[in-house]
Amino acid sequence: MSIAALIVAAGRGTRAGGDLPKQWQVVAGRRVADWTLAAFTGHPRIDHVVMVIHPDDVSRVPDGVETVPGGATRDASVRAGLEALEARGVTRVLIHDVARACVTAQVIDAVLDMLDTHAGAAPGLAVTDALWRGAATVTGTQPRDGLFRAQTPQGFHFGAILAAHRAHTGGAADDVEVARAAGITVAITDGSDDNIKITRPQDFDRAAAILKGQQMQAPDIRLGNGYDVHRFGPGDHVVLCGVKVPHDRALQGHSDADVGMHAITDAIYGALAQGDIGRHFPPSDPQWKGVESQIFLRNAVDLARNMGFGIGNIDCTLVCEHPKIRPHAAAMQAALASITGIAVARISVKATTSERLGFTGREEGIAAIATATLVAS
Numbered sequence: 001m002s003i004a005a006l007i008v009a010a011g012r013g014t015r016a017g018g019d020l021p022k023q024w025q026v027v028a029g030r031r032v033a034d035w036t037l038a039a040f041t042g043h044p045r046i047d048h049v050v051m052v053i054h055p056d057d058v059s060r061v062p063d064g065v066e067t068v069p070g071g072a073t074r075d076a077s078v079r080a081g082l083e084a085l086e087a088r089g090v091t092r093v094l095i096h097d098v099a100r101a102c103v104t105a106q107v108i109d110a111v112l113d114m115l116d117t118h119a120g121a122a123p124g125l126a127v128t129d130a131l132w133r134g135a136a137t138v139t140g141t142q143p144r145d146g147l148f149r150a151q152t153p154q155g156f157h158f159g160a161i162l163a164a165h166r167a168h169t170g171g172a173a174d175d176v177e178v179a180r181a182a183g184i185t186v187a188i189t190d191g192s193d194d195n196i197k198i199t200r201p202q203d204f205d206r207a208a209a210i211l212k213g214q215q216m217q218a219p220d221i222r223l224g225n226g227y228d229v230h231r232f233g234p235g236d237h238v239v240l241c242g243v244k245v246p247h248d249r250a251l252q253g254h255s256d257a258d259v260g261m262h263a264i265t266d267a268i269y270g271a272l273a274q275g276d277i278g279r280h281f282p283p284s285d286p287q288w289k290g291v292e293s294q295i296f297l298r299n300a301v302d303l304a305r306n307m308g309f310g311i312g313n314i315d316c317t318l319v320c321e322h323p324k325i326r327p328h329a330a331a332m333q334a335a336l337a338s339i340t341g342i343a344v345a346r347i348s349v350k351a352t353t354s355e356r357l358g359f360t361g362r363e364e365g366i367a368a369i370a371t372a373t374l375v376a377s
Helices: 032-041 055-060 074-088 105-114 158-167 175-181 203-216 259-271 294-306 326-340
Strands: 003-009 048-053 066-069 092-097 120-126 131-134 138-142 148-150 154-157 186-190 221-233 237-240 243-246 309-319 347-352 365-376
Touching: 003 032, 003 074, 032 048, 032 092, 032 105, 048 055, 048 074, 066 074, 074 092, 074 158, 074 175, 092 105, 092 158, 105 120, 105 154, 105 186, 120 175, 154 158, 154 175, 158 175, 175 186, 221 259, 237 259, 243 326, 259 294, 259 309, 259 326, 259 365, 294 309, 294 326, 309 326, 326 347
Parallel strands: 003 048, 003 092, 048 066, 120 186, 309 347
Antiparallel strands: 092 154, 120 148, 120 154, 131 138, 221 365, 237 243, 309 365
């Protein structure tokens, strides 16, 4: 599964006032667009972030941010962004208004989680105020039951929303309208009162207060480390970080002896203060004999998720003279990404020797050291 975030930032935002479009104005020390980008580029579950911009704003975009030229309307801009993502293998996409700079990880995660069971999901807030119809005077009332204030990000299965935009005639207020026109059912997730859309001049002050409050709440970030060793024995290959590597000997162990994956698993357990592999999968239990180590790693990842944490990054170092790791490092990263559900770019696999010293230098076995960062979601 690959998740992309599409930040819609091609509008001019004239109602907000100022000499610049609202997304490039400063709030709480940073530009609105910078706050919004940070919310998505820093999210551990998001693999690609693309910003749809007005051609006049190219020079204002931060370095390293991928951009797509927008269209004359919001829905045209969204379609341009979706078309640009089509060849990336994206399976799910979040579409977000750049002016909602106060969006939180909780709002994003709620949408992503709902996409496990629905083709579309979007955050909303139930209307609690009385509603009137009228102009200068009240001419009637409107029942508020079943009414919601729409927010973003609005998430969809990628193929479904791309097809919906291609079929739409234009003029939609948001992507939920486009999706519903195509027959896509959109689930409502919990929005947030803080997830405001900067529209008028006074909204900047409110957004500044929200963002400063968020900065004062220190995120729960945890680090864990793992270390493992396995000796060599008879065989014709070793399994390292989920990849079978040809070698004139094999690693010995109760499971498949994947020393790298064991170290990574212990790093995650350590960050959670949940012991090590032996605590969760005792070597004395015959049911674990010879099993693939991905079972252990998946358990650690699921435990982290159940405890409210996402994996920020993984760094693993394999210590050995042979086999050579570099030709297989990319495949190892891909295997670990598939198991953990995080982007390949957040996983490092590298190798070093011990300069012919110690048991690894004598080629008696392989050691692995790993670090994992967990971030509360």
